[in-house]
Amino acid sequence: MLRKLFLNVEQKISSGMFEGIHHPLPVKARFELIMSNYIEFILNHKDEFLFYEQFCNSPLVENLYLEDSSSMFQPFYKLIEEGKEQKLLKDYDTMLLLVLIYAPVTELAKQYYRREFEFNDRNVKDLIQSSWDAVKA
Template structure:
């Protein structure tokens, strides 16, 4: 059995993400990924059983990185409003610092492949975030709505600002971020 090298694994992930962001999920192949990663196709199969296995592992890898950033420095000492703001700021930081990851997640999450691969299990990575929102509802700070619904009002405005930034429509600066933080808070607070 061949020894697995973490740098090769990362090169495969990076090549896959780049290709998906350039040409889309439907136009990638293991041979294209291998060529982009400067590896042989056979080497990829040392790390992954097939393309679906590789995509699942890449998706989970990126979601784990994203979840760690989103919950960074969230703790019970913060008010519900401060928690929501920190979550939104953390989300924006992750997206702006990791454009390739974000674009990959955007494309992958809207793909029919997502349902086929049953990737909803990644929700457990965000349990701490859900718990903070639940506590905010219990304290009477937030509207008594589904937690996912409340989080959506915090996360999607950030993604829309980031997308506009990436497309050159306008800069995702502090003023704009502060505006969407205020609007999101106004939408979810009780």
């Protein structure tokens, strides 16, 4: 039951992240839209985000989390690979790039929920740009 709940939340996150994404958009524009969608999801779905974060950091993840859920985030993995092929992104391991992108967002989201950080238009723009700068070639 816990695994099913986790997969359901993961599907909601994935659907939110990739809303409005179209391949003809340049890599950077798709990156910015995905990140903006992800931040918006976090801000509008506190319970799901915090559950997802706790579950991912729990020892239960090893017993319940299966690789089949990673397919939900394939569009982002493909975007990273496309960016590397176009020499727009660093030629690092994809998982390393994803950590450089996601970690600041998730940490600031936790600070936001503790009322230690404000997600205003300027901060969101700066965060997305910083994430891009961390991985760009």
